[in-house]
Amino acid sequence: MSDDPTLDPTVAITFPGQPLIFAVPVLVILTMVAIVVIQKSRHRTVAAAAWASASNELGIQFVGDGSKLGPVARGQVKSHVVSITPVHKGDKKQIVTQFSVKFAAPEAPKFKLVKRMSDSSSTVDTGNPKFDAVVTVQTDEPDLLSRYLTGSRRAAILRLLTYWPSAQITNRDAHLLTSGIERNHDKLVDSICHLVASAETFDRPTHTADVTPAETQEYIANTEPQHSDVVAKQHPEDTTDVGALIDAPVFSAQDDQRVNGEGRLVTNVGLDEAAVLNELFNSGLDPSGISARFHQIYQGRKISWTGEVVRVGSAERGVQRVAAFIGSVDGMNADSGRVVALTTIKPEPVVREGDVVAFSGSLAKLDASQRLFHVA
Numbered sequence: 001m002s003d004d005p006t007l008d009p010t011v012a013i014t015f016p017g018q019p020l021i022f023a024v025p026v027l028v029i030l031t032m033v034a035i036v037v038i039q040k041s042r043h044r045t046v047a048a049a050a051w052a053s054a055s056n057e058l059g060i061q062f063v064g065d066g067s068k069l070g071p072v073a074r075g076q077v078k079s080h081v082v083s084i085t086p087v088h089k090g091d092k093k094q095i096v097t098q099f100s101v102k103f104a105a106p107e108a109p110k111f112k113l114v115k116r117m118s119d120s121s122s123t124v125d126t127g128n129p130k131f132d133a134v135v136t137v138q139t140d141e142p143d144l145l146s147r148y149l150t151g152s153r154r155a156a157i158l159r160l161l162t163y164w165p166s167a168q169i170t171n172r173d174a175h176l177l178t179s180g181i182e183r184n185h186d187k188l189v190d191s192i193c194h195l196v197a198s199a200e201t202f203d204r205p206t207h208t209a210d211v212t213p214a215e216t217q218e219y220i221a222n223t224e225p226q227h228s229d230v231v232a233k234q235h236p237e238d239t240t241d242v243g244a245l246i247d248a249p250v251f252s253a254q255d256d257q258r259v260n261g262e263g264r265l266v267t268n269v270g271l272d273e274a275a276v277l278n279e280l281f282n283s284g285l286d287p288s289g290i291s292a293r294f295h296q297i298y299q300g301r302k303i304s305w306t307g308e309v310v311r312v313g314s315a316e317r318g319v320q321r322v323a324a325f326i327g328s329v330d331g332m333n334a335d336s337g338r339v340v341a342l343t344t345i346k347p348e349p350v351v352r353e354g355d356v357v358a359f360s361g362s363l364a365k366l367d368a369s370q371r372l373f374h375v376a
Helices: 018-058 142-148 151-163 185-203 213-222 229-234 273-281 287-298
Strands: 061-067 070-077 080-089 094-102 111-115 135-139 168-170 173-179 302-316 319-328 338-345 356-367 372-375
Touching: 018 061, 018 070, 018 080, 018 185, 061 080, 070 185, 080 185, 094 185, 111 151, 135 142, 135 151, 151 185, 151 273, 151 302, 151 319, 151 356, 173 185, 185 273, 273 287, 273 302, 273 319, 287 356, 302 338, 319 356, 338 356
Parallel strands: 338 372
Antiparallel strands: 061 070, 070 080, 080 094, 094 173, 111 135, 111 168, 168 173, 302 319, 302 356, 319 338, 356 372
């Protein structure tokens, strides 16, 4: 037999680059794994930084490794216990961020409220058909719940369910959910601010002059925006007619821009409509004092609010003029305590009186004596 190994059939024939054929796929897989690990680490870093900054702004405690799923933030904002935690949701164990606030509502019966997702859910009569049409109610004491649900509390509930359809409100706490580990600083702060503002409405004692659900329903259905005899008698120098204003040219924030250059930070309450109304109208100020505070703190600030349409104006240049009921002053009845915003929304879908709408813009002007905001 020849000594030439190339003639031996038992000797494998190899080529110079053959080991790389197997190495390349392995390198690709390792590179992909490294990229995924780096991205996850970067996301965790971004989330941790946002949570730490938001916690500092809210004045609550941040714990970077507070749970197996991620960071945790907890503490008190305006005497209400709040928390931000990652949790699992559903059968697929999807990770979501849960925002929570606790409150005491001794006047309320035990209840649970969520957004109505289908017509198959049973309807509990709480005294306001429009409210009952969009909210699924669970309670054993509907009559007591009906008395508890004043106009301002219904507005707070609808506001939460409009911005966060997955929100859940009970007589002890309220929860919001956002997908994944929330990494947006503003959303972290704003979500807690909305919850705290609502909690202050839920656990505030009901005044004897508060609007009952039946009165609210009748009032919204049968009256025009703010221009009542009550207001004219209280403030004869100011007889502005909302019915006329709604068809007037849109007021611009630049028309009367006198914002304090230094401004004032209101991070603990944000620009939630309930918080703004409380600071302006429930602080014992007269109309001139309210106007001064509005100019100093709020004029020109961006807002995203909800309200119940009480008047539909003209549609022009691709927008629809509306007047929206956004809340009531504590201790006052519907006629004398209603707060309305004049604003514009998209013409589609068509809205009617009684519809709940969301709108955004800048706080351009406030007619303090009539509690009438102009949103541009």
